[in-house]
Every structure is written in C-alpha cells, then in structure tokens.
Amino acid sequence: MARVAVSADPHLAEADLEFRAIARSVSIQIHKINANVSAITKLVDLLGSAKDSSDLRTKLSVPGSDQPPAAANLPRHQPTNLTLASPRRLRAATTLLK
Numbered sequence: 001m002a003r004v005a006v007s008a009d010p011h012l013a014e015a016d017l018e019f020r021a022i023a024r025s026v027s028i029q030i031h032k033i034n035a036n037v038s039a040i041t042k043l044v045d046l047l048g049s050a051k052d053s054s055d056l057r058t059k060l061s062v063p064g065s066d067q068p069p070a071a072a073n074l075p076r077h078q079p080t081n082l083t084l085a086s087p088r089r090l091r092a093a094t095t096l097l098k
Contacts, residue, residue: 043059044060
C-alpha cells in the first residue's frame with residue numbers, strides 16, 4: 001500500500017486533493033473520448049462496404065443538426081480496401097467532424 005505524505009499546511013493538502021480530483025476527472029473524460037473515437041472509426045470503416053446503410057449514415061450524423069448527414073453524400077456499397085490514412089477515409093472523417 002502506498003503511503004501519502006500529509007502536509008502540515010492545510011492549504012497544500014487541500015490543493016493536493018483538488019488536483020487529484022481534477023486529474024481523475026480528466027482521465028475519465030480522456031477515456032470516454034478514446035472510446036467515442038474508436039466507435040466512430042468502426043462506423044466510418046463500414047462506409048462504402050456491403051454493411052453500409054442509411055441507418056449507419058444516420059448514426060454518423062450530428063444530433064440536432066438541420067443538415068443531412070455528411071455521410072449521405074458518400075458513395076455506397078463499393079468494395080474498398082481502406083488504409084488508416086487513405087484520402088477517402090480522411091475526407092469522410094473530416095466531413096463528419098465539420
């Protein structure tokens with residue numbers, strides 16, 4: 001078990017607790033962002049494949065937006081061999097993030 005040094009100055013102890021709470025919150029938020037990016041990447045990978053559908057394109061749209069999903073303009077059901085940095089994948093991801 002790790003021992004935590006207790007400061008004689010209550011202001012330092014309070015600042016340490018506040019820092020730890022903020023660090024924990026940021027860590028959780030980064031984890032959520034990573035999970036969301038992973039989920040979006042998996043959905044973008046399906047664009048242009050046999051699993052492409054209007055439901056998939058709706059999932060990739062921005063909630064509350066008056067504009068049609070950006071993915072709606074991409075070609076459907078075309079066999080592709082996308083690599084991580086392919087121009088098509090980058091265009092699709094960039095369009096979705098606008």
